Amino acid sequence: VGWILFTGNLAPFSIFLGFTFSFSVALFTYNIFIEEREVARRALLPRAYLLLIYLGVLIFKIYLASFKMVLTIITGDINPRVVHFRTGLRSEVARVILANSITLTPGTLTLSLDQDHLIVHWLNAKTTHSHYAGKLIKGSFEFWLKKIWI
Secondary structure (H helix, E strand, O other): OHHHHHHOOOOHHHHHHHHHHHHHHHHHHHHHHOOHHHHHOOOOOOOHHHHHHHHHHHHHHHHHHHHHHHHHHHHOOOEOEEEEEEOOOOOHHHHHHHHHHHHHOOOEEEEEEEOOEEEEEEOEOOOOOHHHHHHHHHOOHHHHHHHHOO
């Protein structure tokens, strides 16, 4: 698809070349970007249909948080904190998606992800207790990611 978008050509030979080059690049760079233990667990996309549900949940949470942020900014009731918490996700891909989902949600920004430990800047912190803060920030993200990745 990327090849077609860049070339703008739908000729069969062009599509064949795009497939050939894309396959070769993927074949030669596969080991660089994907760790062997991740592949062994089928951790890349074992349940793609649940990923669609997760995307819906993520979009809903983004909209909900944006309305909460508008209210927070209008009222000026801001309580910024940096909180530390852990995640129970075993897959590195799932942890990265969790960190990115937290960053995409207005009012939170993932500062660091080290193994299962996250450091998050929370604009309107409700607590500084790490376990409770983790539950509030992760919300249902971690629940769905545990179902998607083994």
